[in-house]
Amino acid sequence: MNKVRTRFAPSPTGYMHIGNLRTALYAYLFAKSQHGDFILRIEDTDRARYVPDAVEFIEKTLAAAKIIPDEGPHHGGNFGPYVQSERMEIYKAYAEKLVELGYAYRCFCNHDDDSNEGDEKKFGGYDRTCRHLEREEIEANLVARKPYVIRQKMPLTGETTFYDVLHGNITISNSELEDQILLKSDGMPTYNFANVIDDHLMGVTHIIRGTEFITSTPKHVLLYENFGWEIPTFIHLAPVMGKSDDGTISKLSKRHGATSFNDLVEMGYLPEVITNYVALLGWSPKTNQEIFSMDELIEKFSLDGLSKSPAVFDYNKLDWMSGEYFKAMSDEDFAQAAEKFFGTLNENLASKKIYLGSLLKPRISKLSDIHAQIKFLQERLPLDAELFTNKRNKVTAENSVGILTDAIKVLEKISDWTVDELHEKITAFVTESGLKMGTIMWALRIALSGQKVTPGGVIEILYLLGKKESLERLNAALKFLGDIAKKN
């Protein structure tokens, strides 16, 4: 049996859409699960859409996602070049050969000219009458003088069937197929041609790509047949969809927010989380496992777990998965991954990064959430008397004054400002006061942070703030409450 070879063949746009990433992932996983090769090939035959540095961008993105090509523009391999614009002579030769074989012909018409619109014999759709074969024989010297394209000569009757692993046999009537252009007038091949030539020449055994290519696959199959080449196995993947604010579902695009691998990384999702999540969008291991390392994905991947219906990208699930990864990380690793997202920390907090990270770790779904979580530690948020009122914990602005006053006295005496020590002293203080734990903690949290919700409890905040800042904040809160009382 032939060694499995798959490929990822993006056109060089400076953007790695999640759907493309998933296609690359599946092609990679399948190849690796079969101990085969994964090829990166750049399809840059559209000169008008050329984006500088796009190849490097694609390679970097794949590397970040840990999808490593065995062959590619900068990965070596014996089937290069792996950039289509560098293979023009190859396509030209095969196109000419097809003309010789009688499966293609030169066309000298200028079909961009819309002046014939309305005339059903002309273009605007497909013009079956445009077959220059005979004319070409008469006017052989035209080839040297006029620009032309090479078109594939489609059978006018019958039908073409191909097998798709996901969809089974798909049959399309040949009358649906137009004499598509194989070689453009600028000498570049079209996707439909270059793709077939390269897949064959590079020994690709399994073509994994999006469903948008189903309809053009019969044309490819005909080409393989014309050349007498073995037809590869097709696997057409359903698209990744996005949900708009109004609830409508459509193919995932920029209007759905962050939809590229890089967008997601910038938001603070770990690359391995993105890969893990995306792997499950359209593929099921058929077990209840959801967290997979790349090695596990390779081990478990199987074509029959692929889904043939579209899958909606769900940020909720991504968030959950991201949180699971964070929780599984060591405090050190987390602090390191979060480094860029801490922003500029003051000296005190900078020295407590790992501890701070341990508090943040279980309560964020992406690294960019960190900023909002730690803002209150860096700056004093304006207090609001309302916040001191909490029915459940029996706290009011009035009784907070006494609590804060006593707490300050206790805290001032603490010299060993550690979590353990703070915990011990505060617990003792609560017991002594005869009040409920919740009452005291609530008042302190509001006074210290200015917000109801904080990463970690009062003890943790005190520790993070340090003695000086903590006491200053408590005193400021006391003054604030005093001013309020006077006003009333």
Place this chain on the structure above:
RNA sequence: GGCGCCUUCGUCAAGUGGUUAAGACACCGCCCUCUCACGGCGGGUUCAAGGGUUCGAAUCCCUUAGGCGUCACCA
């Protein structure tokens, strides 16, 4: 419009003639708790519709509807 593909909870999905139709996320409720979170427990909602075939259908067939794709010198 022609042709093609798709259709199990809100979302990801298991399921391939006989199941109480898994599980996860989300949501709701309760418990725990110094807030949030974590954790624990519980809950609701699903086979697009209609016809067949069959003792029996989410599973097989047909029709309809809806969604998506495609009909380029773009990929």
